[in-house]
Amino acid sequence: MSGIRQAIGDAATVTRRNLIKIKRVPDLLVFTTLSPIMFVLLFAYVFAGAIGTQNTGVDYKEFLVAGIFAQTVVFGSTFSGISLAEDLQKGFVDRFRTLPMAPSAMLFGRTASDVVNNVISLVVMGLTGLVVGWRIRSSLVEALAGALLLLLFAYALSWVMAYVGLVVRTPEVVNNASFIVIFPLTFVANTFVDSTTLPGPLETLANWNPVSAVTQSARELFGNTNPAFPPPDAWPLQNPELYTLIWIAIILAIFIPLSIRQYQRTTSR
Amino acid sequence: MADAVRAEGLVKIYKSRSGEVRALHGLDLTVEEGTVVGLLGPNGAGKTTTIKVLTTLLTPDAGSATVMGADVLAAPKDVKRRIGVSGQYAAVDEYLTGFENLDMVGRLYHLGAERSRTRARDLLDQFGLTDAADRPVKGYSGGMRRRLDLAGALIAQPPMLFLDEPTTGLDPRSRLGMWEVITDLVGGGTTLLLTTQYLEEADQLADRIAVIDHGRVIAEGTSDTLKSQVGGERVEVVVAHDADVGRAREVLSGVGIGEAVVENRSRRVTVPVSGGASVLVEAVRRLDGAGVTVSDLSLRRPTLDDVFLSLTGRAAEESDDTGAAEREVTWVGKDVP
Numbered sequence: 001m002s003g004i005r006q007a008i009g010d011a012a013t014v015t016r017r018n019l020i021k022i023k024r025v026p027d028l029l030v031f032t033t034l035s036p037i038m039f040v041l042l043f044a045y046v047f048a049g050a051i052g053t054q055n056t057g058v059d060y061k062e063f064l065v066a067g068i069f070a071q072t073v074v075f076g077s078t079f080s081g082i083s084l085a086e087d088l089q090k091g092f093v094d095r096f097r098t099l100p101m102a103p104s105a106m107l108f109g110r111t112a113s114d115v116v117n118n119v120i121s122l123v124v125m126g127l128t129g130l131v132v133g134w135r136i137r138s139s140l141v142e143a144l145a146g147a148l149l150l151l152l153f154a155y156a157l158s159w160v161m162a163y164v165g166l167v168v169r170t171p172e173v174v175n176n177a178s179f180i181v182i183f184p185l186t187f188v189a190n191t192f193v194d195s196t197t198l199p200g201p202l203e204t205l206a207n208w209n210p211v212s213a214v215t216q217s218a219r220e221l222f223g224n225t226n227p228a229f230p231p232p233d234a235w236p237l238q239n240p241e242l243y244t245l246i247w248i249a250i251i252l253a254i255f256i257p258l259s260i261r262q263y264q265r266t267t268s269r
Numbered sequence: 270m271a272d273a274v275r276a277e278g279l280v281k282i283y284k285s286r287s288g289e290v291r292a293l294h295g296l297d298l299t300v301e302e303g304t305v306v307g308l309l310g311p312n313g314a315g316k317t318t319t320i321k322v323l324t325t326l327l328t329p330d331a332g333s334a335t336v337m338g339a340d341v342l343a344a345p346k347d348v349k350r351r352i353g354v355s356g357q358y359a360a361v362d363e364y365l366t367g368f369e370n371l372d373m374v375g376r377l378y379h380l381g382a383e384r385s386r387t388r389a390r391d392l393l394d395q396f397g398l399t400d401a402a403d404r405p406v407k408g409y410s411g412g413m414r415r416r417l418d419l420a421g422a423l424i425a426q427p428p429m430l431f432l433d434e435p436t437t438g439l440d441p442r443s444r445l446g447m448w449e450v451i452t453d454l455v456g457g458g459t460t461l462l463l464t465t466q467y468l469e470e471a472d473q474l475a476d477r478i479a480v481i482d483h484g485r486v487i488a489e490g491t492s493d494t495l496k497s498q499v500g501g502e503r504v505e506v507v508v509a510h511d512a513d514v515g516r517a518r519e520v521l522s523g524v525g526i527g528e529a530v531v532e533n534r535s536r537r538v539t540v541p542v543s544g545g546a547s548v549l550v551e552a553v554r555r556l557d558g559a560g561v562t563v564s565d566l567s568l569r570r571p572t573l574d575d576v577f578l579s580l581t582g583r584a585a586e587e588s589d590d591t592g593a594a595e596r597e598v599t600w601v602g603k604d605v606p
Contacts, residue, residue, distance in 0.1 A: 024364040
């Protein structure tokens with residue numbers, strides 16, 4: 001048992017190190033928070049007119065904000081991969097690997113400190129949403145459950161990106177490579193448009209896309225659904241919370257051991 | 270005395286798209302407890318790979334090694350508990366202060382919060398970093414970063430220390446400072462394996478020197494043994510005309526304690542000497558008497574090149590196969606001067 005306690009202590013030490021960086025490099029925080037603000041404003045004022053008219057009676061901003069929440073936490077997960085690739089390049093992974101610390105600590109520490117990043121982004125986005133007219137129409141407990149589900153999903157994706165960062169090794173490449181995956185992942189979904197408006201195969205893809213389920217869950221839990229506009233008749237979107245939790249469990253079960261194994265074999269080049 | 274490090278027949282092959290590269294080619298190495306061994310060799314000889322295998326970062330393809338009695342492959346965690354490592358490029362966190370860096374490393378050695386803090390403050394004092402202790406490392410000079418990195422390796426007072434090119438890239442003053450720190454350290458009985466490209470550095474710091482080339486130890490002994498093989502100072506002459514090279518060689522072989530070596534392309538003739546400046550004067554007199562026009566003349570200490578020349582009959586080189594690969598493997602894009 002002392003092994004587990006030690007591993008938790010090590011992860012806490014690494015988390016603290018990562019959080020100090022957020023404090024010392026405020027620019028980083030400014031930009032992580034500016035981009036969601038930009039997205040809320042961009043979609044709320046540029047696309048709302050065009051997209052909203054198709055679903056008469058539905059307020060697009062109500063529909064949109066959950067989508068942006070989902071998109072932001074998905075994009076935020078790349079940070080885990082980029083930071084690890086940076087640590088690898090600077091010889092930091094080498095240093096940690098010569099210490100008698102738990103091999104899991106660097107990764108648990110990284111993903112934990114990225115949760116803090118995501119909490120900050122969610123708060124900033126929520127406030128921006130409120131400014132443009134979005135409202136939470138459910139209970140406080142449901143709203144917190146919605147935020148928690150978004151954070152859990154982001155946490156799982158952090159582990160995927162951590163693995164990518166350790167394999168790809170170059171921060172810039174991690175950044176570019178992940179964009180190619182993340183853009184379609186967040187756009188072929190019900191995040192910004194109603195998935196029924198998508199052409200055949202894309203509609204199926206969007207309905208089974210976990211990002212759609214996260215978004216639909218957030219909409220339901222924040223009380224932003226509209227009875228006049230029910231979700232598509234696909235199982236994942238009829239049971240979005242369950243479907244999301246299944247994805248989270250699968251991703252964590254695969255990528256936690258995979259990333260730790262990769263970390264133990266990785267050394268700077 | 271017990272062996273702190275015993276490595277036998279280490280082989281490490283890097284596979285890349287362009288083929289296989291043998292970084293270690295049956296390397297044997299022994300470090301006695303309480304001694305300092307310098308691993309001397311050019312870029313790409315396998316120095317960093319050796320350190321990485323011994324510090325459990327890399328798994329060798331063949332061979333075995335124990336460090337402080339623990340097997341590198343079977344009990345890596347026991348090895349890690351007993352060693353301190355400072356790499357070729359200071360792995361200190363730029364955004365943390367010097368104190369925070371050391372405190373973090375102390376905690377990861379499981380010293381506990383209080384002991385980590387005390388050790389961190391003590392080491393910052395010892396390494397002359399007290400004034401900078403609470404500033405982020407971003408503002409530190411190269412020498413300060415190296416000292417901090419070394420302090421990190423020492424925080425748990427490990428009995429065995431590995432230093433990979435501790436002074437590469439430092440200016441002469443910081444290098445001297447680093448030498449002082451290391452000398453004090455080993456005075457306290459720490460066992461040390463360090464790598465270097467500088468003969469002078471190995472001579473200054475190490476009790477024994479192992480010369481490494483193409484992933485193998487090609488010579489091993491005390492620095493005196495090595496120096497008697499290599500000779501002491503060199504007189505180096507560059508003659509003005511190609512036609513004079515032969516005559517200069519004859520003349521210099523007469524004043525030196527060994528054969529003069531000619532480097533035709535640069536019209537450079539080098540000979541090991543003993544007797545310092547008076548030999549230089551004698552060389553000038555004789556060259557003048559032989560009618561050789563000299564365009565440059567100097568007395569210098571032997572370098573790694575001279576060691577290689579006397580051991581292998583060729584100059585130290587970044588060999589085309591191993592060299593390119595190890596440089597790539599150690600750090601992309603940053604070449605050592």
